[in-house]
Amino acid sequence: xxxxxxxxxxxxxxxxxxxxxxxxxxxxxxxxxxxxxxxxxxxxxxxxxxxxxxxxxxxxxxxxxxxxxxxxxxxxxxxxxxxxxxxxxxxxxxxxxxxxxxxxxxxxxxxxxxxxxxxxxxxxxxxxxxxxxxxxxxxxxxxxxxxxxxxxxxxxxxxxxxxxxxxxxxxxxxxxxx
Numbered sequence: 126x127x128x129x130x131x132x133x134x135x136x137x138x139x140x141x142x143x144x145x146x147x148x149x150x151x152x153x154x155x156x157x158x159x160x161x162x163x164x165x166x167x168x169x170x171x172x173x174x175x176x177x178x179x180x181x182x183x184x185x186x187x188x189x190x191x192x193x194x195x196x197x198x199x200x201x202x203x204x205x206x207x208x209x210x211x212x213x214x215x216x217x218x219x220x221x222x223x224x225x226x227x228x229x230x231x232x233x234x235x236x237x238x239x240x241x242x243x244x245x246x247x248x249x250x251x252x253x254x255x256x257x258x259x260x261x262x263x264x265x266x267x268x269x270x271x272x273x274x275x276x277x278x279x280x281x282x283x284x285x286x287x288x289x290x291x292x293x294x295x296x297x298x299x300x301x302x303x
Contacts, residue, residue, distance in 0.1 A: 150238030178205030
């Protein structure tokens with residue numbers, strides 16, 4: 126029972142309050158890693174936002190088609206609702222290598238969001254040196270940063286290995302580099 130008054134009028138009645146749990150995943154933004162010849166471990170600066178608050182951010186990575194591994198990101202600077210996290214791909218990186226990666230954030234209610242949104246199904250990929258990009262049936266990338274300075278974006282399916290000399294890739298239509 127609740128009573129509401131504005132000084133002149135008073136009203137008393139029952140109030141039903143419905144609380145809907147947050148089901149919205151955190152959002153993450155960052156600049157994709159560009160092609161490089163450096164074997165230094167890259168760090169991605171990720172902005173993570175969420176109304177409830179981000180509790181963790183991790184980077185998932187695969188080197189030359191190996192299974193994905195993960196590394197916890199450090200942070201945040203800022204707030205749990207809008208903070209910057211530093212995500213480093215660890216380990217020994219060599220020239221040439223092709224590194225696929227994506228970032229996943231989790232909030233206080235265990236909602237998770239990935240960038241790219243498809244996660245391991247269509248991660249970003251950058252190359253070190255003149256690397257061969259893993260390809261084959263079902264292999265797709267959201268963003269590719271290649272050794273010749275080219276960047277391919279938007280769900281790029283790699284039908285076979287993508288190499289500097291001869292390759293085939295598909296984005297809406299089939300294209301071939303011969």
